[in-house]
Amino acid sequence: MAILISGKEVSAKVRADVRKECEELKAKGIAPGLAVIIVGDDPASRVYVNNKKKACADVGFVSEEYALPAETTQEELLSLIDTLNKKDEIHGILCQLPLPKHLDEKAVINAISPLKDVDAFHPSNVGRIMIGDYHFLPCTPAGVMELIHYAGIDVSGKSCVVIGRSNIVGKPMAMLLLHENGTVTICHSRTKNLKEICAAADILVAAVGRPKFVTVDMVKDGAVVLDVGINRDENGKLCGDVDFDSVEPKASYITPVPGGVGPMTIAMLMKNTLMAAKLQNGLS
Numbered sequence: 001m002a003i004l005i006s007g008k009e010v011s012a013k014v015r016a017d018v019r020k021e022c023e024e025l026k027a028k029g030i031a032p033g034l035a036v037i038i039v040g041d042d043p044a045s046r047v048y049v050n051n052k053k054k055a056c057a058d059v060g061f062v063s064e065e066y067a068l069p070a071e072t073t074q075e076e077l078l079s080l081i082d083t084l085n086k087k088d089e090i091h092g093i094l095c096q097l098p099l100p101k102h103l104d105e106k107a108v109i110n111a112i113s114p115l116k117d118v119d120a121f122h123p124s125n126v127g128r129i130m131i132g133d134y135h136f137l138p139c140t141p142a143g144v145m146e147l148i149h150y151a152g153i154d155v156s157g158k159s160c161v162v163i164g165r166s167n168i169v170g171k172p173m174a175m176l177l178l179h180e181n182g183t184v185t186i187c188h189s190r191t192k193n194l195k196e197i198c199a200a201a202d203i204l205v206a207a208v209g210r211p212k213f214v215t216v217d218m219v220k221d222g223a224v225v226l227d228v229g230i231n232r233d234e235n236g237k238l239c240g241d242v243d244f245d246s247v248e249p250k251a252s253y254i255t256p257v258p259g260g261v262g263p264m265t266i267a268m269l270m271k272n273t274l275m276a277a278k279l280q281n282g283l284s
């Protein structure tokens with residue numbers, strides 16, 4: 001039986017710490033502010049944006065929502081970002097992805113001031129992560145690391161396998177494990193011998209986006225299994241990338257879906273926004 005690492009519990013703790021620091025900042029006359037931009041009416045994006053706004057209210061941040069129609073032009077979006085970059089009361093800017101096809105995501109990410117880039121997607125922040133000199137970490141991998149720390153798991157010298165190489169999750173995840181002296185392997189859709197590589201991992205992070213992809217034969221006895229996936233199974237039920245029922249008895253630690261990595265992402269966004277407010281006020 002594995003120990004369950006509860007993202008609900010850890011995210012509540014992170015948010016409580018942010019709330020406390022937010023009060024301290026407010027006492028100094030600084031009210032952390034996050035601007036969230038959403039373009040179009042993608043239902044999943046709407047849910048994420050609503051959750052982010054709720055989280056801001058919960059920790060005491062000011063939040064501004066900019067809901068733009070699907071036909072918004074690139075110029076209009078970039079002009080809004082420019083205005084927000086210059087707005088002193090806004091410390092963090094987040095543009096909910098994916099954007100409608102006619103908009104250039106890369107140009108939008110590049111337009112956000114690196115100091116306000118609380119998603120840590122800007123190339124300058126990505127580069128800083130690479131060299132280990134960063135202000136912000138991308139929220140999901142940072143959330144996974146927070147769970148690892150909370151569970152008291154030492155990464156140093158461990159064999160770590162990350163399945164998935166996206167810019168948002170897989171790649172930065174691997175980098176964060178490397179910073180903590182893990183011996184890291186990144187697996188992806190072209191990897192050969194995936195099963196054997198995963199089965200040798202002390203720490204296995206699944207960020208594939210395929211329901212129940214990681215089966216029990218891919219997991220070493222006593223491995224730490226962190227499941228980033230958010231999928232629907234054949235019955236429409238929320239599930240991760242890990243086949244939880246079969247893997248859980250073999251693992252030493254495991255994160256559930258829902259209630260694992262998911263709640264950490266927004267908690268880390270709050271942490272980044274707080275950091276942005278401090279940075280922009282010379283307090284960090």
Ligand code: NAD
Pocket residue numbers: 140163164165166167168169170187188189190191194207208209210228229230231261262263265
């Ligand atoms: P993505 O589609 O950008 O990347 C998936 C990665 O999986 C790719 O790098 C690909 O090479 C790899 N892959 C695909 N098929 C594979 C296979 N057969 N074998 C090995 N590797 C394979 O996805 P993403 O944005 O990195 O997200 C991954 C998952 O994490 C999704 O389920 C997503 O919903 C979830 N997610 C969760 C959170 C959260 O807050 N918990 C945040 C972001 C993403």
